[in-house]
Structures are given as structure tokens and as C-alpha cells.
Amino acid sequence: MIVTAAPARSPRHLVTDGDLRSLLLIRHFERALLRLFEQGVLSGTTHTCLGQEYIPVALSALLRDDDFVFSNHRGHGHFLARHPDPHGLLAEIMGREGALCGGVGGSQHIYHRRFLSTGVQGESLPVATGVALKLAGTGALACAYIGDGTWGEGAVYEALNMASLWRVPLLVVVEHNGIAQSTPTSAQMAGTIAARAAAFGIRHHHVASDDVDEIRRALAPLVDAVRTEPSPLVVEFATHRLGPHSKGDDTRPPEEIRRARESDWYDRYAEADPERFARIDAEQRELVERVVAEVSARPHARPGGAA
Amino acid sequence: MRVSEHLNRALHDLMESDPSIHLLGEDVSDPYGGAFKVTRGLSSRFGSRVRSTPLSEGAIAGVGAGLALAGDKAIVEIMFADFVALAFDQITNFAAKSTSMYGRPVPVPLVVRCPTGGNRGYGPTHSQNPQKHFIGVPGLSLFEMTPFHDAGELFTRMFGLGGPCLFFEDKVLYTRQMHQVDDLFTVELVDDVARVRVDGAGWPDCTLVTHGGLVHRTLDAMRALLLEDDLVCELLVPAQLYPVPHLPGLDDASHVCVVDDATEGGTWAAEVATVLYPRLWGRLRRPITLVNSADGVIPAAPHLEREVLVQADGIRAAVREALS
Incomplete structure (x- = not known):
């Protein structure tokens, strides 16, 4: 069973210019990365979040400056939705001057203010639980983004158990895109995420919408409860990964990729307000082009020179 | 205490x-x-x-x-x-x-x-x-x-x-009790490293290096080596295992033996030797002796467990053999 059907309809609520900018900044940033890889300009690997951009954008408005955000291997969108600094992120990915982490961390290992990503699946949840233990009672929370594949890791269950026992403000955001690298959910997950959360007595909320405003309105009281009770919460988004797992390693059948593309928010957001969308889309595309040109021309980052 | x-x-x-x-x-x-x-x-x-x-x-x-x-x-x-x-x-x-x-x-x-x-x-x-x-x-x-x-x-x-x-x-x-050693020995701390010497003895025939858990077994071996084999040993016990700290008093050591309770292969003892070789090269008379537990699981039965783990008699035998 792949439970990733997002409704194929236009957003009911008009998205703000700010949200549209954020969505399209991430979209064009990720596209640029794949282009740079094709050109042989980038080293290593990268994991784009094409199709999933609306999730961190929706959440960004629900998070406070004193919240901790834990991200994963597919974390560019998580970062850009919280810190719109494409120069610093691209410099990190390209190992150029001005890199967020001096070029040491690269795509998967970013630590900037209260944003931290790591490249090992499930590893962040116990750490986030420890941070949440410290934050409990302050009104701040720890938010950890994980995927459907992450639920194969034992660390997830050890952390959920403690988070529930100790009632810590931990918000677990699951980007369930139906595929773990190349393995579909049906081949890697028995039962459901909802039932797993229920087993720990943890509240679970399923989001099928990709309407930023609708998502926020549904989540706002739940996220507030995470802070005030405090208590953990699992929010599961049914979403789609449009691109490959990393770069050019998509083994899904063409019809499945087509289905994923058909549920992309991009076209529907464009239809909802064509003129404004086109304007901001062009603006963000050009912004990313400038960022690429500027950062590519910078000298290599040196250790100790982190921004 | x-x-x-x-x-x-x-x-x-x-x-x-x-x-x-x-x-x-x-x-x-x-x-x-x-x-x-x-x-x-x-x-x-x-x-x-x-x-x-x-x-x-x-x-x-x-x-x-x-x-x-x-x-x-x-x-x-x-x-x-x-x-x-x-x-x-x-x-x-x-x-x-x-x-x-x-x-x-x-x-x-x-x-x-x-x-x-x-x-x-x-x-x-x-x-x-x-x-x-x-x-x-x-x-x-x-x-x-x-x-x-x-x-x-x-x-x-x-x-x-x-x-x-x-x-x-x-x-x-x-x-075991803190700071308690046999009357034969004196203990001093040199930076991080506890240095245990035979009271009043001359230059040691062998300097042993070990970690905290093996101190008493190593001291038992040192006692037997002194009283029964007439060999004087000194013992160095760093609290910091890695990175290996500076070990004092080794520059003119007659022989060095590192004793480590881990099973053989890729051990702390080997790491200590790796650090010491460049420093002591040209002055060592023979290779540094490494004493480890045997290459095997640690059995439950006491008589079998004893055969696998480092014991005082094994340390003594290794020092005697190296110096023979």
C-alpha cells in the first residue's frame, strides 16, 4: 500500500507572496543542483526534495526562533524554508567560501543556529528527544523531519518511547513519499505509521493536503499542544518525491513517476493565480541563477572559515 | 574507600x-x-x-x-x-x-x-x-x-x-580500595600518569604500561617478578587511554611491556606501542611486548574464563620470556 495520494485540485486559499517565494526558491534551488550535477560541477551526492517543498514551507510559520529543527539527508528545503540563505547553502554544497559549515558538512550535515542535519537515518530522533527534554516547559520544541524509510530504524522507536514517557515537546514530521531510495513502502513497512505512533500513546495526524494555508490551520492547535502540554506529536504527510533518490538513480516505472508529477503542487499553484505565480517564479529562478553564478565564482572554502 | x-x-x-x-x-x-x-x-x-x-x-x-x-x-x-x-x-x-x-x-x-x-x-x-x-x-x-x-x-x-x-x-x-598498594611499591602521579615503582630498587628491568582495570593483576605480577625472579619492574597507568598521553620515564627504558585486557587484535596495547616506537626507536633492545587476552569469547565458567583473560601469571611469564 502506498498511501501518498494528494488531492489533485487547486489550493483553496491563496498563498502569500512570501510563501510562494519560499516554495519557488526551494524548487529552483533543487533544480539547479541537478543541473550542476549533470554539468559535473558538484561532487559527492545530493538528495533533492522536489515535490515536497510545501511541507517545510507550511511548517516554517508554525515554528519559533527558539525551536530546534533536525533535518536529514533530504534537507535543503527544510533549511531554506527556515533560513532563506541560498548563498550559504550552495556554498556549503559546492565547498566554496561563505559555506555554512566550512565545506566540511556538505549537503547532509548542516548546523546553523538551531537547525541541524545529519546523514544517518533515525540518528536525529534520540538527539532531538534530548534537546526537547531540555526545552520542555520553555514553550519551545524540537522538530525532527524523517521519512517513511526512517521507520525501519530502531532508534526511532527508542526515541518515541522516551519522548512519550517523559512528555517532551517533540514534533516528528514524516515526509511519507512512498519510496525509500528505491524500495516502495509496501516492501519495507508492515502496518502503518499511525498504528506505530498509537502504540506509544503518541498523537498522530495525517496530512493529505498540499495547501500551505490549510495545512497550517489544521496543525496550529496540535503544534501548540506540543509546546504547552508538552507532548510529542507525529505528523505524517502523504507526499511525492518527483526526482530521483539522489541523482539519476530513479528506477520507478514511468507511469509511477508520471503519477507523482501529476500530483505536483507546482502546476496547481500556477493555475490558481497564473500571473502572480509567473512573476514570482521568474524572480526566484533568476535569483537562483545569480546565486549559482556568484557562488561558483568564489574560491574554495577553507576549514575554520565557516560562515 | x-x-x-x-x-x-x-x-x-x-x-x-x-x-x-x-x-x-x-x-x-x-x-x-x-x-x-x-x-x-x-x-x-x-x-x-x-x-x-x-x-x-x-x-x-x-x-x-x-x-x-x-x-x-x-x-x-x-x-x-x-x-x-x-x-x-x-x-x-x-x-x-x-x-x-x-x-x-x-x-x-x-x-x-x-x-x-x-x-x-x-x-x-x-x-x-x-x-x-x-x-x-x-x-x-x-x-x-x-x-x-x-x-x-x-x-x-x-x-x-x-x-x-x-x-x-x-x-x-x-x-578494590583507592590508593592501596603493597608496601613494596610507591605511587606518584606524573601529569596524567600514575607511576608505580619498587621502593628503593635500582633502574627497572622492564617498564609495564597498563589501564586501570589491570592494575592489581599487574602489581601481583610485579611482586612475583621481584621476589621470585629478581626482576625490577616499574608500572605506568594513564587515566587517558586515547589519544595516548605522554608516558614519563621511558626514554632509557630497558624494556617496555604493554598489558591490555582486551582480546587480541587491533588493541589499545598495539596503539600504545605504535606511539612509543618512533619515540624509543634506536634505544629499544627488543620489540615492545604486548600482553592481551586470548583471541576468543570470554567463557562463563571461572576456570575457562581465567584461561582467556590476562592474569598475573601470564604477565609474569611474558616479562620473563622477553627478558630471558
Whole structure:
């Protein structure tokens, strides 16, 4: 069973210019990365979040400056939705001057203010639980983004158990895109995420919408409860990964990729307000082009020179 | 005072003096006070800063790292050092790497306490010395309790490093007295290293290097070597195992023997020898002797366990053979 059907309809609520900018900044940033890889300009690997951009954008408005955000291997969108600094992120990915982490961390290992990503699946949840233990009672929370594949890791269950026992403000955001690298959910997950959360007595909320405003309105009281009770919460988004797992390693059948593309928010957001969308889309595309040109021309980052 | 009580007192003093320190582990709360009673009294005194946890070594280490990341300090107890294998990812891939993989120093004040060692009949999964599996991990320091080092000073030093540390405590050592040695020997601390010498003897025939858990077995061997074989030995016991600290008094050593309770292969003893060879090359008369436990699992039956682990007679035989 792949439970990733997002409704194929236009957003009911008009998205703000700010949200549209954020969505399209991430979209064009990720596209640029794949282009740079094709050109042989980038080293290593990268994991784009094409199709999933609306999730961190929706959440960004629900998070406070004193919240901790834990991200994963597919974390560019998580970062850009919280810190719109494409120069610093691209410099990190390209190992150029001005890199967020001096070029040491690269795509998967970013630590900037209260944003931290790591490249090992499930590893962040116990750490986030420890941070949440410290934050409990302050009104701040720890938010950890994980995927459907992450639920194969034992660390997830050890952390959920403690988070529930100790009632810590931990918000677990699951980007369930139906595929773990190349393995579909049906081949890697028995039962459901909802039932797993229920087993720990943890509240679970399923989001099928990709309407930023609708998502926020549904989540706002739940996220507030995470802070005030405090208590953990699992929010599961049914979403789609449009691109490959990393770069050019998509083994899904063409019809499945087509289905994923058909549920992309991009076209529907464009239809909802064509003129404004086109304007901001062009603006963000050009912004990313400038960022690429500027950062590519910078000298290599040196250790100790982190921004 | 017994080593376990000394450790317990050190933890009390530490948590009293620094309210940012948390302690987490399985069964650490009162009235149980930890499998080896090292944490006795702490939960009664310090409340929620001391937490008995589920059986989740990986997540306990991760939660400790999270508390450290958020600005506090954490001591994590792994009930038996063997189980630290379950926390390998959190320790090596997160806590240790986080200190440097973000391009700037990130403090992660985390101490993972690991009760080690055999000679108690606990069998293959409750008796090991896993120090060797954590040697050479960037950002990770290894320490071990000895009868000669003040535990409070060691904890303060480990937290002062800013990076995660593993702190090994031999289970047999818990029941021994601090600072107690045979009248034959004198002990002095030279920087980090406890130096145990035969009182009034001349230049040593052999300098032994070992870790805290093996001190008493090594001293027994030294006593027999002196009284029965007429060989004078000196003993060096560093509290910091890795990176290997400067070991004093070795520059004119007649012979060096490193004694390590871990099973053979990729050991701390080999690491010590690797550090010493360039320094002593040209002056050594023979290769450094390495004494380790046998290459095998640690059996439960005491007569079989004894054959696998390093014992005083094995140390004595190795020194005699090297010097013969």
C-alpha cells in the first residue's frame, strides 16, 4: 500500500507572496543542483526534495526562533524554508567560501543556529528527544523531519518511547513519499505509521493536503499542544518525491513517476493565480541563477572559515 | 574507600557543583542505584536530573548528546560496557563527529560510563573490554578509572575537553580500595600518569604500561617478578587511554611491556606501542611486548574464563620470556 495520494485540485486559499517565494526558491534551488550535477560541477551526492517543498514551507510559520529543527539527508528545503540563505547553502554544497559549515558538512550535515542535519537515518530522533527534554516547559520544541524509510530504524522507536514517557515537546514530521531510495513502502513497512505512533500513546495526524494555508490551520492547535502540554506529536504527510533518490538513480516505472508529477503542487499553484505565480517564479529562478553564478565564482572554502 | 564509593562520591559532588549536569542510564535511580551501585543516592538528591531509562542504549547516548547540544552536560551509564555496541552510531557518527563536522568547534560535553571487564563469571556478553573499538575515532577521547586517579578531577577534565568521552570502569576494580598498594611499591602521579615503582630498587628491568582495570593483576605480577625472579619492574597507568598521553620515564627504558585486557587484535596495547616506537626507536633492545587476552569469547565458567583473560601469571611469564 502506498498511501501518498494528494488531492489533485487547486489550493483553496491563496498563498502569500512570501510563501510562494519560499516554495519557488526551494524548487529552483533543487533544480539547479541537478543541473550542476549533470554539468559535473558538484561532487559527492545530493538528495533533492522536489515535490515536497510545501511541507517545510507550511511548517516554517508554525515554528519559533527558539525551536530546534533536525533535518536529514533530504534537507535543503527544510533549511531554506527556515533560513532563506541560498548563498550559504550552495556554498556549503559546492565547498566554496561563505559555506555554512566550512565545506566540511556538505549537503547532509548542516548546523546553523538551531537547525541541524545529519546523514544517518533515525540518528536525529534520540538527539532531538534530548534537546526537547531540555526545552520542555520553555514553550519551545524540537522538530525532527524523517521519512517513511526512517521507520525501519530502531532508534526511532527508542526515541518515541522516551519522548512519550517523559512528555517532551517533540514534533516528528514524516515526509511519507512512498519510496525509500528505491524500495516502495509496501516492501519495507508492515502496518502503518499511525498504528506505530498509537502504540506509544503518541498523537498522530495525517496530512493529505498540499495547501500551505490549510495545512497550517489544521496543525496550529496540535503544534501548540506540543509546546504547552508538552507532548510529542507525529505528523505524517502523504507526499511525492518527483526526482530521483539522489541523482539519476530513479528506477520507478514511468507511469509511477508520471503519477507523482501529476500530483505536483507546482502546476496547481500556477493555475490558481497564473500571473502572480509567473512573476514570482521568474524572480526566484533568476535569483537562483545569480546565486549559482556568484557562488561558483568564489574560491574554495577553507576549514575554520565557516560562515 | 572502595573505588565504587569514590566514584559515587565524585558524582554527588559533581552534580552538586554543576546544576547543568544530567545523569541517565538503565536502573540508575534509587533505591536500586545502578547495577553496580555507583549512582546510589543521586536520584533522591537531584530529582529529574537523574533518569532511569528504558533499555535503549543508542537513544540514551543520543538523548545525552541532545542535552549537551542544547547547552547542558550529560553523563550516560551503559550498564555493561558490552552494550555500548548498541550506542556505536550515536557515539561515533553523531556525538564525536558533531564536534567538528559542522566546520567549527561544537561542544558536546557528554561522558559515557562503561563498566568493563571479566573475572566475575558473567560470560561472553557481560565481560568485555571494548576500548579498542573506539580507538581512532576523530573527536572521541577514551579514559579509564584507576585506583590512583581522583574520579572527580577526571570528570571535570573530560567535560573540559568539550567533546564526548568514554569512561571505562573495571567491575572488579569497583570492590578494590583507592590508593592501596603493597608496601613494596610507591605511587606518584606524573601529569596524567600514575607511576608505580619498587621502593628503593635500582633502574627497572622492564617498564609495564597498563589501564586501570589491570592494575592489581599487574602489581601481583610485579611482586612475583621481584621476589621470585629478581626482576625490577616499574608500572605506568594513564587515566587517558586515547589519544595516548605522554608516558614519563621511558626514554632509557630497558624494556617496555604493554598489558591490555582486551582480546587480541587491533588493541589499545598495539596503539600504545605504535606511539612509543618512533619515540624509543634506536634505544629499544627488543620489540615492545604486548600482553592481551586470548583471541576468543570470554567463557562463563571461572576456570575457562581465567584461561582467556590476562592474569598475573601470564604477565609474569611474558616479562620473563622477553627478558630471558
